[in-house]
Amino acid sequence: MELNNKTTNPNQTLEAVITAELSAMYRYACYRLGERDAAQEVIQELYLKLHSKPTSEVRNLRCYIYRSLSNACSQALRERRKICFIDIDSLSDLTAEDLHPADFTQEQALISRLLAALPDEQSEVIRLHLHGECTFAEIADILDEPLPTVKSRYRYGIEHLRKGLQNKI
Amino acid sequence: MKTENTHNQLTDWHIEQLLKPCFAPSADEIRLPKVPVRKSTRRLWINIARIGGVAAALIAGLFIIITPNNTAIAKTPEQIVIDALEKIEDVNSYRVYFTAKVKPAPTDVNDYYRIAKDGEDINGTLTFLKTEKNNKIIRVEWENGVTQLYDGKNYYEWEGTRRTDKQHCDSFHFLAISDIEKIRKIFKNAFKQNTASATIDPNNAVIAIAVNSDAFIDSPNLENTIIKATFSPSNGELSEAGLYEVKSSPWVSIVKIHRAKSNISISKKEIMAAPNKKHNKK
Numbered sequence: 495m496e497l498n499n500k501t502t503n504p505n506q507t508l509e510a511v512i513t514a515e516l517s518a519m520y521r522y523a524c525y526r527l528g529e530r531d532a533a534q535e536v537i538q539e540l541y542l543k544l545h546s547k548p549t550s551e552v553r554n555l556r557c558y559i560y561r562s563l564s565n566a567c568s569q570a571l572r573e574r575r576k577i578c579f580i581d582i583d584s585l586s587d588l589t590a591e592d593l594h595p596a597d598f599t600q601e602q603a604l605i606s607r608l609l610a611a612l613p614d615e616q617s618e619v620i621r622l623h624l625h626g627e628c629t630f631a632e633i634a635d636i637l638d639e640p641l642p643t644v645k646s647r648y649r650y651g652i653e654h655l656r657k658g659l660q661n662k663i
Numbered sequence: 664m665k666t667e668n669t670h671n672q673l674t675d676w677h678i679e680q681l682l683k684p685c686f687a688p689s690a691d692e693i694r695l696p697k698v699p700v701r702k703s704t705r706r707l708w709i710n711i712a713r714i715g716g717v718a719a720a721l722i723a724g725l726f727i728i729i730t731p732n733n734t735a736i737a738k739t740p741e742q743i744v745i746d747a748l749e750k751i752e753d754v755n756s757y758r759v760y761f762t763a764k765v766k767p768a769p770t771d772v773n774d775y776y777r778i779a780k781d782g783e784d785i786n787g788t789l790t791f792l793k794t795e796k797n798n799k800i801i802r803v804e805w806e807n808g809v810t811q812l813y814d815g816k817n818y819y820e821w822e823g824t825r826r827t828d829k830q831h832c833d834s835f836h837f838l839a840i841s842d843i844e845k846i847r848k849i850f851k852n853a854f855k856q857n858t859a860s861a862t863i864d865p866n867n868a869v870i871a872i873a874v875n876s877d878a879f880i881d882s883p884n885l886e887n888t889i890i891k892a893t894f895s896p897s898n899g900e901l902s903e904a905g906l907y908e909v910k911s912s913p914w915v916s917i918v919k920i921h922r923a924k925s926n927i928s929i930s931k932k933e934i935m936a937a938p939n940k941k942h943n944k945k
Contacts, residue, residue, distance in 0.1 A: 512695075516690045516693065516695075517687075517689075517690040519690075520687075520688065520689075520690045520692075520693055521684055521687040521688075521690075524684075524687060524688050525684055525687070530688050530692065533688075534692065534693050534694075537693055537695075538693070538694075538695060538696050541695050541696060542696055593681065595685075595686070597686050598686040598687070598688055601684060601685060601686045604681065605681070605682055605684070608681065608682060609682070620682060624679065624682050624683050624684075625684060625687075652675050652678050652679065653675070655678045655681075655682075656674045656675055656677075656678050659678070659681075660674075
């Protein structure tokens with residue numbers, strides 16, 4: 495399943511790609527970091543950083559940007575000591591209200607909780623695919639992993655959550 | 664099986680729906696910072712301010728350490744240079760008077776000057792101030808009335824008293840001068856790699872030379888460049904300093920430092936002040 499088939503025109507400038515991807519980037523960062531302010535800060539700093547480096551040799555600007563964004567978010571989470579893992583069994587505590595969020599805060603809390611129950615490599619593939627709207631091929635490029643591995647991680651992650659929420663849906 | 668697979672697919676779909684954002688904040692909330700527009704990813708042109716700044720840092724440091732009766736003279740020339748660079752960190756302000764060979768920037772580049780060994784000589788003054796909050800402010804005033812200022816975050820430019828704020832980054836990037844640790848490491852590594860030297864000439868003047876590397880200058884238009892500083896043996900004062908292209912003989916002076924004063928009295932308000940002189944277009 496591919497959400498889109500965006501490819502980067504080699505003639506596009508960095509500015510044009512960032513402009514086109516800003517919504518998806520912000521969405522990814524908001525749900526990764528859990529706070530709008532933190533997401534804005536990461537993107538603003540990344541924006542400056544990307545402009546300070548030469549990109550003429552970058553093969554795929556879009557993947558390069560998301561790779562950088564993913565790393566920047568990881569760094570921000572490490573600095574804020576906000577990396578947490580939960581047991582899949584704890585998802586059974588989710589209430590019906592939890593599963594029907596009414597705003598960004600509730601939705602982000604739910605998504606964070608769900609993804610925290612997965613190994614990092616699975617949750618990151620899911621984020622890039624569903625939040626960053628990256629294709630599996632792009633994710634393979636971003637994470638420097640084989641395509642079948644990326645697809646497997648996505649499938650296993652979804653399956654893991656499905657089993658954890660079996661009685662809730 | 665089909666029923667089970669269907670059930671699984673439906674449930675997987677439900678999971679995906681849970682994970683897909685419905686209340687994602689709008690990207691309109693983001694205010695992207697203003698950055699200089701890169702016209703080319705190749706840094707074709709010297710950053711005159713960076714050259715002036717790097718040379719200024721070196722000269723200011725050496726100027727401080729080389730004083731009459733200074734026991735540091737007993738050290739090796741290399742150690743003198745290294746010690747001088749270590750001392751730069753203690754300097755909160757300085758001013759350097761220099762002359763640089765420049766040409767006007769191309770019309771499609773929103774900038775003032777470009778270094779060129781066949782350019783015209785233009786005089787300038789570079790003032791550096793490190794604030795209490797360790798913020799580094801650099802101001803360059805050209806003799807024709809152009810003033811360029813970087814306060815660590817933003818760039819400001821004037822032609823005379825008129826604000827212009829040209830969008831650029833290649834010719835006004837003072838990061839090298841603001842990164843003293845980098846300069847110190849550059850020289851330390853340069854000494855180790857034998858791309859820098861410090862000697863005492865027959866007149867007992869201390870001469871420090873560092874071969875240009877990409878860390879200083881990044882331009883295919885200037886090859887084989889060095890930074891050289893010479894200090895008088897009698898009073899330790901700077902007698903000559905500059906950036907030279909050594910490809911041809913005699914060496915071509917690209918940027919020449921005339922004088923350097925350290926720990927000058929200047930406030931943040933003064934260094935940030937708008938100029939009050941007219942622009943004298945050449």
